[in-house]
Amino acid sequence: MTYPYQIKSLEAYHKAYKDSIENPSDFWAAIAENFVWKKKWDKTLEWNFEEPKVEWFAGGKLNITENCLDRHIDTLGNKPAIIWEPNDPKDSSVILTYKELLFKVKQFANVLKNNGVNKGDRVCIYMGMVPELAIAVLACARIGAIHSVIFGGFSAQSISDRLIDAQAEFIITCDGAHRGNKIIPLKSVVDDALINCPFVKKVIVCTRTHTAISMIKGRDLWWKEEIKKIDAIGNPDYPAEEMDAEDILFILYTSGSTGKPKGVVHTAAGYMVWANYTFVNVFQYQQGQVHFCTADIGWITGHSYIIYGPLSAGATTLMFEGIPTWPDAGRFWEIVDKHKVDILYTAPTAIRSLMSCGMEFLKDKDLKSLKVLGSVGEPINEEAWQWYYKNIGKQKCPIVDTWWQTETGGIMISNMAGVTPQKSTFTTLPLPGIEPLLVDENGTELLGNNVSGNLCIKKPWPGIIRTTYGDHERCRTVYFATYKNLYFTGDGCLRDEEGNYRITGRVDDVLNVSGHRIGTAELENAINMHSGVIESAIVGFPHDIKGQGIYAYIIFDKMHEDANLTRQDIIQTVSRNIGAIAKPDKIQFVSGLPKTRSGKIMRRILRKIAEGETENLGDLSTLLDPNIVSEIIEGAL
Numbered sequence: 001m002t003y004p005y006q007i008k009s010l011e012a013y014h015k016a017y018k019d020s021i022e023n024p025s026d027f028w029a030a031i032a033e034n035f036v037w038k039k040k041w042d043k044t045l046e047w048n049f050e051e052p053k054v055e056w057f058a059g060g061k062l063n064i065t066e067n068c069l070d071r072h073i074d075t076l077g078n079k080p081a082i083i084w085e086p087n088d089p090k091d092s093s094v095i096l097t098y099k100e101l102l103f104k105v106k107q108f109a110n111v112l113k114n115n116g117v118n119k120g121d122r123v124c125i126y127m128g129m130v131p132e133l134a135i136a137v138l139a140c141a142r143i144g145a146i147h148s149v150i151f152g153g154f155s156a157q158s159i160s161d162r163l164i165d166a167q168a169e170f171i172i173t174c175d176g177a178h179r180g181n182k183i184i185p186l187k188s189v190v191d192d193a194l195i196n197c198p199f200v201k202k203v204i205v206c207t208r209t210h211t212a213i214s215m216i217k218g219r220d221l222w223w224k225e226e227i228k229k230i231d232a233i234g235n236p237d238y239p240a241e242e243m244d245a246e247d248i249l250f251i252l253y254t255s256g257s258t259g260k261p262k263g264v265v266h267t268a269a270g271y272m273v274w275a276n277y278t279f280v281n282v283f284q285y286q287q288g289q290v291h292f293c294t295a296d297i298g299w300i301t302g303h304s305y306i307i308y309g310p311l312s313a314g315a316t317t318l319m320f321e322g323i324p325t326w327p328d329a330g331r332f333w334e335i336v337d338k339h340k341v342d343i344l345y346t347a348p349t350a351i352r353s354l355m356s357c358g359m360e361f362l363k364d365k366d367l368k369s370l371k372v373l374g375s376v377g378e379p380i381n382e383e384a385w386q387w388y389y390k391n392i393g394k395q396k397c398p399i400v401d402t403w404w405q406t407e408t409g410g411i412m413i414s415n416m417a418g419v420t421p422q423k424s425t426f427t428t429l430p431l432p433g434i435e436p437l438l439v440d441e442n443g444t445e446l447l448g449n450n451v452s453g454n455l456c457i458k459k460p461w462p463g464i465i466r467t468t469y470g471d472h473e474r475c476r477t478v479y480f481a482t483y484k485n486l487y488f489t490g491d492g493c494l495r496d497e498e499g500n501y502r503i504t505g506r507v508d509d510v511l512n513v514s515g516h517r518i519g520t521a522e523l524e525n526a527i528n529m530h531s532g533v534i535e536s537a538i539v540g541f542p543h544d545i546k547g548q549g550i551y552a553y554i555i556f557d558k559m560h561e562d563a564n565l566t567r568q569d570i571i572q573t574v575s576r577n578i579g580a581i582a583k584p585d586k587i588q589f590v591s592g593l594p595k596t597r598s599g600k601i602m603r604r605i606l607r608k609i610a611e612g613e614t615e616n617l618g619d620l621s622t623l624l625d626p627n628i629v630s631e632i633i634e635g636a637l
């Protein structure tokens with residue numbers, strides 16, 4: 001079987017889709033021929049969802065960095081691999097060509113080796129969006145170390161939880177990070193995290209903000225000094241380590257419905273194939289284009305569509321250090337204009353926030369270079385879709401609404417720019433290899449069109465989660481046990497009369513706040529750490545900019561005289577335990593929570609009250625104390 005790698009017509013999409021479902025092994029074997037292998041695989045696919053066990057390209061040997069860097073050197077060596085746009089627009093941007101990036105990755109791979117990092121070791125990366133972050137990620141992949149990138153907004157407690165879970169002995173960080181007019185003291189947060197983690201051997205610190213930091217002898221090292229040591233030896237070559245197709249490439253922690261974040265594991269070959277295939281097809285990437293994904297590399301979107309997808313395709317990827325609203329709300333448009341961006345991939349929350357700032361920030365910005373727009377992370381509402389389409393894409397650029405998850409490694413359901421039809425607020429059709437299925441709560445498949453239910457996927461695709469690090473049983477119960485022989489996404493979804501899919505939001509206890517996943521149980525645990533809190537319940541409520549806001553109902557012991565101060569204390573407690581991204585938007589103190597006789601909190605009622613509903617609260621007869629509901633309604637914010 002041979003396939004054109006890039007699907008260029010609706011007809012070709014239908015053919016590829018059909019073949020991929022009828023004959024997945026042949027289909028993906030043909031796709032995988034487009035990569036550099038040190039040794040070809042023996043078996044394309046081996047799987048069962050009971051354990052679960054999924055192996056793609058077993059027996060194959062490769063290194064993803066050869067696919068992202070080495071293989072482009074002859075043809076694209078002097079072309080920009082990374083354009084780095086600093087936080088402050090007055091500072092100059094940096095361009096790294098493919099040759100320069102490969103050089104730096106090899107150099108830093110040597111630094112890691114020199115400091116005792118070996119294949120299979122876990123390396124935690126906690127940095128701002130500087131080019132060294134991409135270099136660190138790729139250098140880990142080069143030597144076969146497993147990277148675990150932690151978003152710079154997480155707290156010391158979150159870092160130490162993740163370090164302990166992964167038993168990571170190495171950390172790469174920065175002195176600080178610029179975000180708008182703020183400096184985030186990254187190294188100091190790491191120092192706090194390390195109080196609980198004596199097993200950490202080395203911390204490599206990259207200089208960015210020149211803030212004063214503590215450096216511990218024997219443990220903490222300067223990035224620059226370590227590079228000098230390598231340069232002194234001479235040629236910093238570093239042949240790419242041979243990896244098994246199913247060796248772990250990275251761990252990325254994400255929140256779920258239980259209290260503790262889980263380490264989603266992706267492996268070398270399948271992830272690479274999926275990140276590349278989806279990048280090339282969904283965005284319809286053309287050689288020489290500049291791709292600007294506005295996510296942070298601390299999230300899966302940054303892994304797949306700032307680093308691995310674009311670089312494996314030989315694209316120019318734009319890394320932006322700052323935030324969309326600083327120095328003003330025209331920053332994205334200025335970047336598009338300045339670097340002649342072809343593909344812009346961002347989140348509905350950013351679109352809504354920029355839309356609310358008004359049109360003046362678009363004045364004098366030339367957006368003609370744009371060809372394709374993308375949306376990710378949460379459902380995009382009609383108004384934001386139309387604004388994006390008209391004002392940014394000037395009604396000429398298709399919008400790809402890409403549905404996927406940390407666990408899926410890459411885009412799963414999306415239109416392909418200009419190739420398959422778009423439909424506002426719908427993610428439309430599944431990519432080749434993806435068989436979506438809607439089920440009711442009993443697990444019965446909902447057949448036909450015009451139905452809505454829980455979204456599951458029938459068979460494995462190359463980028464599927466392999467395990468949750470150190471706890472395979474957890475992976476099984478969370479994703480593969482709810483419905484027999486299906487991967488359960490946790491999302492609700494409807495299928496319209498033409499078979500287009502529209503994601504309606506999470507059906508589990510996970511909130512999506514500004515495109516970030518926050519587990520309500522994790523948040524409740526953090527709030528309950530406050531000495532005065534007896535019990536809490538978190539629900540989401542509709543928020544104009546964030547999509548969902550966080551509403552906390554809290555039973556508090558001995559109220560402070562000043563309720564606002566107590567609220568601030570609780571917010572501080574959350575920031576300390578998780579990070580500022582999880583701060584509640586509303587805190588209501590209550591004397592009790594609506595519970596069933598068996599002690600279960602009736603979140604459905606709390607959710608309705610948070611949404612402003614005071615009647616139609618459903619059946620309250622099963623409540624232990626129905627009076628509590630009227631008290632909560634009276635005090636609602």
Ligand code: PRX
Nearest residue numbers: 376377378379401402403404405406503517
């Ligand atoms: O609820 C879905 C929502 O984001 C969740 C995945 O979050 P995370 O693993 O953090 O990855 C975000 C970036 C891929 C999903 O379960 N979601 C993601 N994309 C969309 C979406 N909801 C609606 N439309 C989307 N395009």
